[in-house]
Amino acid sequence: MQPQPSGRRISSRRLAALASITALTLAVSTSAGNSRLSPGTSAAGAGPSPLSHSSAHGPCLISSSREVQMSEGVPTPPGYTRSIGTVRALTLMIDFPDAPGEGDALDRYGEFFPQTREWFRTSSYGRLDYRPEIPLPDWLRMPRPFRAYGIERGAPFDPGYRELVRDIVEAADPEVDFQAYDLLNVLVTPNAGPSALDTVLSVTFAGNPEAPSADGTPVANASFVYSRQDDGSGSYHRTGYRVLPHENGHVFGLPDLYTAGGGGAVGHWDIMSEDWGANNDFLGWHKWKLGWLDAAQVGCAADRGTKEYSLTPLAEAGGPKLVFVPLDGRSGYALELRTRAGNDEVVCRPGILIYKVDADVDTGMGPITVYDSRRDSGGCTRSPNVHAELSDATFVPGESFVDRRAGIRVAVVSADEDGSTYRVRVTREPPSTQD
Numbered sequence: 001m002q003p004q005p006s007g008r009r010i011s012s013r014r015l016a017a018l019a020s021i022t023a024l025t026l027a028v029s030t031s032a033g034n035s036r037l038s039p040g041t042s043a044a045g046a047g048p049s050p051l052s053h054s055s056a057h058g059p060c061l062i063s064s065s066r067e068v069q070m071s072e073g074v075p076t077p078p079g080y081t082r083s084i085g086t087v088r089a090l091t092l093m094i095d096f097p098d099a100p101g102e103g104d105a106l107d108r109y110g111e112f113f114p115q116t117r118e119w120f121r122t123s124s125y126g127r128l129d130y131r132p133e134i135p136l137p138d139w140l141r142m143p144r145p146f147r148a149y150g151i152e153r154g155a156p157f158d159p160g161y162r163e164l165v166r167d168i169v170e171a172a173d174p175e176v177d178f179q180a181y182d183l184l185n186v187l188v189t190p191n192a193g194p195s196a197l198d199t200v201l202s203v204t205f206a207g208n209p210e211a212p213s214a215d216g217t218p219v220a221n222a223s224f225v226y227s228r229q230d231d232g233s234g235s236y237h238r239t240g241y242r243v244l245p246h247e248n249g250h251v252f253g254l255p256d257l258y259t260a261g262g263g264g265a266v267g268h269w270d271i272m273s274e275d276w277g278a279n280n281d282f283l284g285w286h287k288w289k290l291g292w293l294d295a296a297q298v299g300c301a302a303d304r305g306t307k308e309y310s311l312t313p314l315a316e317a318g319g320p321k322l323v324f325v326p327l328d329g330r331s332g333y334a335l336e337l338r339t340r341a342g343n344d345e346v347v348c349r350p351g352i353l354i355y356k357v358d359a360d361v362d363t364g365m366g367p368i369t370v371y372d373s374r375r376d377s378g379g380c381t382r383s384p385n386v387h388a389e390l391s392d393a394t395f396v397p398g399e400s401f402v403d404r405r406a407g408i409r410v411a412v413v414s415a416d417e418d419g420s421t422y423r424v425r426v427t428r429e430p431p432s433t434q435d
């Protein structure tokens with residue numbers, strides 16, 4: 001059976017209770033939750049990374065109008081981990097009395113590193129220096145059997161995870177200064193719990209100031225990886241690590257893009273949509289949100305009339321990367337050029353990817369939707385665990401996307417011979433009054 005894991009992944013969840021906390025309380029909790037700080041101090045470099053923008057980007061700074069757990073809105077709210085500069089990832093390998101680690105804990109570590117560090121370096125154009133650190137290179141034994149924690153798919157922080165995190169902190173604390181790190185990775189021995197082919201337990205708790213504390217600060221941003229995402233195709237050694245960049249995407253504030261229906265909303269165009277199978281990258285929207293694009297690399301097409309923009313391949317550093325066409329204060333269309341380069345390993349139809357971003361739609365509910373230029377084509381990829389239908393979703397010169405109701409037309413005008421620059425024309429007219 002081919003796994004359809006994207007549909008089985010669980011949402012990263014902040015505590016539901018968080019929704020009722022006022023902005024003021026949240027801000028206070030957040031500064032206290034910063035792992036590098038003592039409560040009450042302020043510091044640069046803490047929290048999510050600032051979005052690079054100018055006043056011209058104002059209409060493109062979409063935000064949610066209601067409470068959502070994790071939103072695509074920009075900038076990312078406080079409480080998440082900074083995504084630029086040097087980020088220290090405390091990485092612990094844990095096992096249990098009823099599931100003792102098999103072999104060397106460093107082999108488990110080696111399933112994810114250095115690949116995850118490299119993945120972020122490539123995707124961020126070198127802006128994120130992700131440093132995994134293993135102060136405890138052996139298995140860290142938990143005091144209770146795995147089954148005693150009652151870890152289940154989608155389990156909230158209570159009660160099993162609270163106990164697990166408390167036990168992790170207690171076991172590691174004599175040797176580990178938790179305040180020295182920006183995020184926590186827990187690599188669980190693969191023999192604990194079900195196969196990832198049956199149930200994906202891997203989960204991240206992000207921006208959670210109510211997490212159990214360690215060394216005086218909450219373990220607010222923690223990714224747990226269980227089992228192995230091994231589909232039996234023989235590619236595990238190349239692709240199995242990709243669950244960790246996905247989970248860490250949550251600690252940086254990114255929502256899940258797959259839905260209950262699987263990867264059909266975004267396909268293989270972002271690792272928050274599909275993290276099995278061949279390598280893929282983040283969407284340009286995520287790169288801007290994470291602080292990896294400068295203001296000059298992002299066009300905001302807010303004005304009436306017609307304007308042309310150049311776009312260069314998203315996977316390559318430098319040049320214009322993203323055009324956003326805002327619809328209202330909460331949503332809009334994003335345009336970017338995707339090619340087979342960098343982390344994008346299986347792009348089979350280079351071209352302009354067009355997708356809608358909606359800050360009001362929560363994680364796992366489809367906050368981003370890719371438009372398919374070739375509906376029902378079956379796609380152009382045969383790569384396993386890649387959503388095929390959307391693999392040829394890109395628009396090429398001569399093709400256009402139209403939202404008649406909003407009076408928006410995006411035409412792909414031309415491409416350089418070597419495909420290194422595309423031109424797109426965005427036309428905004430007064431919204432149509434006809435339905």
Ligand SMILES: [Zn+2]
Pocket residue numbers: 009010011012246247250255256
């Ligand atoms: Zn996720």
